[in-house]
Amino acid sequence: MASPERSTESLAPVSYLPWAAPEAVGETTPADVETTLLAAENVLTRRLRARSLSHAEAEGVLSEVGVYGEEADELLERYERLGYLDEQRLAEQIVHTHHERKGLGRSAVEAEMRRRQIDPCVIYEVLDTLDVDEVGPATALADQRARRMGDLDDATAERRLLGFLMRKGYSSSVSREAVKAALQAAGRSVR
Numbered sequence: 001m002a003s004p005e006r007s008t009e010s011l012a013p014v015s016y017l018p019w020a021a022p023e024a025v026g027e028t029t030p031a032d033v034e035t036t037l038l039a040a041e042n043v044l045t046r047r048l049r050a051r052s053l054s055h056a057e058a059e060g061v062l063s064e065v066g067v068y069g070e071e072a073d074e075l076l077e078r079y080e081r082l083g084y085l086d087e088q089r090l091a092e093q094i095v096h097t098h099h100e101r102k103g104l105g106r107s108a109v110e111a112e113m114r115r116r117q118i119d120p121c122v123i124y125e126v127l128d129t130l131d132v133d134e135v136g137p138a139t140a141l142a143d144q145r146a147r148r149m150g151d152l153d154d155a156t157a158e159r160r161l162l163g164f165l166m167r168k169g170y171s172s173s174v175s176r177e178a179v180k181a182a183l184q185a186a187g188r189s190v191r
Helices: 030-050 055-065 069-082 087-101 106-115 120-128 135-147 154-167 172-185
Strands: none
Touching: 030 055, 030 069, 055 069, 087 106, 087 120, 106 120, 135 154, 135 172, 154 172
16 A cells, blocks of 8 residues: 655656746747747648638637737738638638538528628628529429428428428528429429
């Protein structure tokens, strides 16, 4: 059985407590700051190679690495100047992938932009250019889905199609109109 009295020499030094390691409390050298900034720049560049980031997301990446304040602002300004950070382009990419390719509605596209923390002014500017006619894409989605619902009764098919389109981000009025058109095209009755 070990003795309750242990020697402090056998314990590992604790570096996260300021009073435990006096040499760790000292000033950071310019070389340390430069090394940290270089590491932060490398991490941010790797993340930007994988996918576009909003300003807030890039700021979060820098904070993960331990770069805050003026250093972070200077680095972000440089990346914006070089065109690596462009929220307008990112918002347009989201519209392309979510609305045009995936067929999601305006509210789903807006929710994705908010999740990515894009500036609200940019969100509204890009959404104003979004195609106003959502009934066409919603009807196309409803037509595709209605073809697979041949074994369901009309009321169940209508309910499921409405839920499907609303989860895709279409408003209730657009969803109802699209479901009505899709079901009528399939020769089914609509309430």
